[in-house]
Each structure stands twice: as structure tokens, then as C-alpha cells.
Amino acid sequence: MKNRIMEELKRIEEEEKVKVLYAVEAGSRAWGYHTDRSDFDVRFIYIREVKAYLNLQETSDVIETCTHQGLECSGWDLKKALKLLRKSNPSLLEWLTPENIYWEHSSIEKIRKMRDIAFSPDRCIIHYFHMTKRNFEKRSKDGAAIPKEWMTIIRPWLSYQWIIKYRTFPPNEIFRMLEHLPINGETKDTLIFLITSRVEERKVSDSFMKNLEVSIHHDVVKMEELVEGLIINEADLWDELNQTFFSMLKEVWGGAKPEW
Secondary structure, three states: OOHHHHHHHHHHHHHHOOOEEEEEEEEEEOOOOOOOOOOEEEEEEEEEHHHHHHHOOOOOOOOEEEEOEEEEEEEEEEEHHHHHHOOHHHHHHHHHOOOOOOEEEOOOOHHHHHHHHHHOOOHHHOOOOOOOOHHHHOOOOOEEEEEHHHHHHHHHHHHHHHHHHHHHOOOOOHHHHHOOHHHHHHHHEEEHHEEEHHOOOOOOOOOOHHHHHHHOOOOOOOOHHHHHOOHHHHHHHHHHHHHHHHHHHHHOOOOOOOOO
């Protein structure tokens, strides 16, 4: 599959006249609860030629492709990625974890250094808390728990707990979070069974989920007050981000003048 992914990225480079700087697996295959039928969700960061950034006509900062072979690719322009990095965007930070990488240009290390500076624990806690609360409130209540649906609750729930405890960005792999977080035995057993049921595409009785539902509900109520008290300040990193952008532009395309 990696060969197909690399072929698709090469096709994107040729058709869009860009250079792919970084490509990584995202979604359920990155999070550790995919099934055999799960799509491959590839996320990438790319950079255009110098003239594209000097042109008066704005160029799209997103590239998306979808094949009929279970492969979806979505990429962000380097400028977009750096602007989102300034805001400690959790989606981008998930891409930049050292897991499931298909390809990376040597210049990507500059982004990793900026990631460590820009990371805002409180902003990410807020993001994952609201994702947990929203998905928990809209979960199915028709008598049967849907493991796939529950993954959208469990993963952000574990993510904000990780950030609170370690003040670092969490790993993508859900079992790694489970291994290192202080979760009581009964709850952990329920989580493992639920994740395994998702992977094996088994149904789970709603009654089996009661204790987990109670635990998450109590935690969400407790977290509400904490989250309301968090104050987010915008990081003033424009000079560093601009320098990173110029440096990467030069490293990728060299000192050649743009051809008009």
C-alpha cells in the first residue's frame, strides 16, 4: 500500500506543481482501531514554487484527492500549516507526531522545532474536551453501543487527560495512551474490550457501557469548570514563522529565480 500512496503523492506533485514535504497516516489507522476495511487517510504538507507566493491571484491552500481504492489524500500548503501551528492546531499536531510517517523532507525538522515552541497545552485541552463532550452528548442511545461511534468519544477523552497529566501532546496510538494513563482497572478493561470490538467489528451491548458512561459523564461535568477558567493567549511567533517559511522555501527550491 505504501507504494500506491507514494505514487499518488508523486502524481499530486506533478499535476499541482508542488513539492510534498511531509506525508503521514491519519484517522483510524493512525489511532490504532482500524478494521481491515478502513480507508487509508493520508495527510500531507506541501510547498508551491516561489512564484505562486508572489502571484496576485490567490492559490488554493488545500489539495484533496480520493481514489476508488480506499485511499484519501488531503494536504495543506506550508503557509497554511505554519499559520495553524501558531494557534497550536491539534489536527496539525497530530500529523506531526513521529508515528506512521510515509515521507518527510529534511526541512520538516524546522517545523518540528516550531511545533515544540507553539504547543499550547490549554488550547489543546479545550479542543479535546469539547470534542469529547459534543460526541458524548450525541451518541446513539437505541440499546446498542456502536464501537466506531465510541471511538470519537474515547480518543479525545484520553487525549485531554494525557495533556493534563504530562503537559505534552499525546501520541496518536490509543493503546499507548491507555498504557500510560492512570485509569482504574474496570474502566480500562471496558475500554480495551470496546476498542477490540471496533477492530473486530463486533457489536457491544449498551448495558455493558453503563459504567464507562458514568465515568465519562462525571469527568466531563468536573472538567467543565476547569475548561471555563482556561485563558488562551495568541503566541507572538510571526517573526519565527516567517523565517521558517523563507528558509524552507529556499531549501526546497534553491536560489533559482521564479520563471514567469
